[in-house]
Amino acid sequence: MTKIRSQMNPSHVTAGPAILEVKHLTKEYASGGAILTVVKDITFSIPAGSTRAIVGPSGSGKTTLLGLCAGLDQPTSGEVRLDGIHLGALDEDGRAGVRNESVGFVFQSFQLIPTLTALENVMVPLELRGEAGAAAKARELLERVGLDGRFSHYPAQLSGGEQQRVGLARAFINRPKVLFADEPTGNLDAETGRLVIENLFALNAAFGTALMIVTHDAELAGRAERVIRLKGGAVVAGA
């Protein structure tokens, strides 16, 4: 984090209740000689501890927006401030540091590291920042999502629902200020999906984490405090 902090200056940090601020965000790709605008001039903010669902048809730019908000990609224009830090002013490692410090992820395809056990997968974010006591915290979180007997199982030995719960535990282990979830129930049946959602919101409440969920699932979207609706890369409602 030393590097990140060193890259910050007063203009990068803003005071205020919003944990995530998005201003005039645009993302364009060159495709076959033409410019394809995937995200068009989007502005919104998420206050700390609140929840937002991003919905919209396939290709409407939901996942791209999530990636930009999490600092996984650079916008063509506009800015993202996460916990007051202007992500555009940081280099790749700086943004990685912010993610490690303040962000959690839940993926549609779980994205567990196949060669690590459930426990080790959950420990990784803390280990990356060199924090001690990762194993104890990981165990506690795994117990919390109902996987106390599965610590030493590898992802391939877990069901989809179990893998996603490991993903949830991993996402919360660094006490993130904001958690980005990309279709967290997209690969799960309704029953399992519901269980994962319960876990997700329970942890959100427990840790006061802001949630930004990209989903097609109306039920899941309905649990968010606000829904941002995208179409053709632009916000059509909810911002």
Added chain:
Amino acid sequence: MKAFLKHLLSAWTWRMAWRDSRTHRGRLLLFSSSIVLGVAALAAIGSLGKNLERAVKEQAKTLLGADLALSSRQPFSSAEEQLLTSLGGRQARETSFSSMIYFPSGGGTRLVQARAVGGPFPFYGRLETEPAAAAEQFRLGQGALVEENLLIQFGAKVGDDIRLGKLTLPVIGVLKKVPGESAALAVVAPRVYLPMSGLARTGLLNGGGLARYRVFFQFPQGADAGKIVAANQPRLDHFRLGVETVETRQRELGRAMDNLYHFLNLSGLVALLLGGIGVASAIHVHVKQKLGTVAILRCLGGSVGQTFAIYAGQGIALGLAGALGGSALGVAVQAAVPGAVADFIPFTFQFQTSWPAVGRAAGVGFGLCLLFALLPLLEVRRVSPLAALRHACESAKVRRDPLRWLAGGCLAAAVAAFALGQGRDWRIGLGFCGGLAAAFAVLAGTAKALVFLVRRFLSPTLPFTFRQGLANLHRPNNRTMLLLLSLGLGVFLIVTIQMLQHTLATELMVSGGTNQPNAVLFDIQPDQKKAAAALVRSMHLPVLDELPIVTMRLSSIKGRRIESLLADKQSHIPSWVLRREYRSTYTDHLRDAEKVIAGRWIGQAASSNGPAPISVEKDIARDLKAGLGDEIVFDVQGAPVTGRVASLREVNWRRMQPNFFVLFPPGVLESAPHMNVLVTRVSSGAQSALLQRAVVRDFPNVSVIDLTLVLQTLDAILGKVTFVIQFMALFTVLTGTLVLAGTLVSGHFQRVQESVLLRTLGASRRQIHRILAVEYLSLGLLAAATGSLLALAAVWALAAFVFHVHFVPMAAPLLCALVATPALTAGLGLLMSRGMLSQPPLVTLRNEEG
């Protein structure tokens, strides 16, 4: 860089690298086996090479018998003596001359080479005599040493007297082997060694008879004879003294020795490069499979340095394991080699593990492996965390990476440095690197052309499996470039080594093989010629060659008398060349060991009385400053014979057969006094004895010179060289085959996913097999063909420019490569998919996901 090093030294990085390798450890071990063998080969080659080099060097030293020998055709002048004294060290003298020997007991006479020796010669090696104590008695000046065949010929024995000129002295022993004695000298006449103290009493050189005066030097340990010669070169040149050092003697042994060193060096480099290629392709596949994990780690906040350090750590561990395992295996192999192959080594030597060679192999192997691994590893740095959300990002077009260029440059520089460090001649190292780079470019070009052609011209009418298999060659994530490079380079290197071995071995066999003559009948008078040949044939021995020998001296060159040339200090013609006696022959054809390099060979003299068209050996022509068309007048035992240089010849002096500086055509020298030489080959010592007895019985004046003793020495050296070549090639071929197998197996994993998907869509196992077989066979065949063509070009170039031998094409390795490579490629590929395809697709899909 600093951050990366910090992460590399962090315990978590290594723990993570260990965890991450969990499901791939078996495969990583397989990859490292290619390095293990490469390093082991290098360690074994380095150590064995050092041992052999030492043995060969020692032998070369004993062959000269001294550190330095200086020679003159005249007794050393006082000025020359001053120079000899100034050189320091211990000295021994030898004066050699031709003389008739007389055996008072039987009354026989014979032309011999008399050698008067004074001082403690030889300094290295020893005079081998029968009885052994005779050598020491000889040193004390108690009598003469005589060659066995001379005693046999005249029924003499140790203790009998011999007379040389006015000196009578007892034979105190049979001469078996003399260090420093050139094999060729024994062909002319048997040797008789007498003490220097007796030389004056022979009275033979008192009138200034033709002799060679030599002084042998032994310098203190650590002194470099070459440097001493270099420091005194102007004075040595001024006195026109002949110079022989261990180095020049090694050169005399023929190019085979140099060939051995080059081959050893090349073998080591080839084994290492094969290992490196194996590592690079294995890591490439490994990294491809790890891109997802890297993206997740980046998503979770891992920095570029942190994630790169994890995989760099795996590369380092793999390289270290390979280097250490290779060193251990290398030591085990080299320690076992002398025992395992003792029966095949035609000499004995003290085998010692060369730890510097082992350490060097481990260090160089580790360093080069790391550089080879770095190229694909660098891709880890460029993985976007977005790839965790979108898989498409993984295949996003990679921008030019300066670090990749840097790593590539370092690798090329390291290989070049290694090659330059290995070869004796930097040009050879550079040529090797250039050749390798060219091979790389040709293979890469072939791969690109294949991708283009298949994409452009693949016919939609082909059956599905063919179409699918061929389309795999150009589809995204295809392995055409990777496999063509690794397989093609492997084939190229292995076939090159095999063909090179064949070419060099052929050269050696020609030089010293079993069909070479080993007995010469000398002094056959013209009226005995037919009968002598008939006698040889009656004993079921081949008449390999029959030649008349006419002795002559130079009278004038290009109109200038020899006396005038000798007096002219500006002529720059060595005096021994002008003074010497030339033993020439006349013949209507050239022999195998001779090749006209300028002018035209004329096998018949013109009927007119003009100069005879002669052929002169190129080096002596250079010394005589004589060129094509120049006239040389010879004094043929009193009669002047004029020759005009019609051709210049290159002579392979390594052939154990009579060779000549000057050849006359028939029709000129027939009437001159001459003797004949008949060359044959006896298969055993007993047969040689029978022949000698029969010849002495039927032709008392004819001598049989048994070259067995000479050939034994040379055969031992040549046999050793051939063995080493075969041993090294076997090692390299074995290493290369295993590395190739590893490369193939590692590359295979990319195809599994596609095959399983096709299975899921309903493709039968047979269809999948056909698709894979078409892909692998096409790649294998093209790699083999390209590699073989490259190898042909490389061996031709190496034979012509490096080893200076005739290129001997060999069909077997080419055919073997063309059949075995596709078969091995397809066989291994199908074998790997067998397990995968026998399971339900879901099992494999889950495993692949996991």
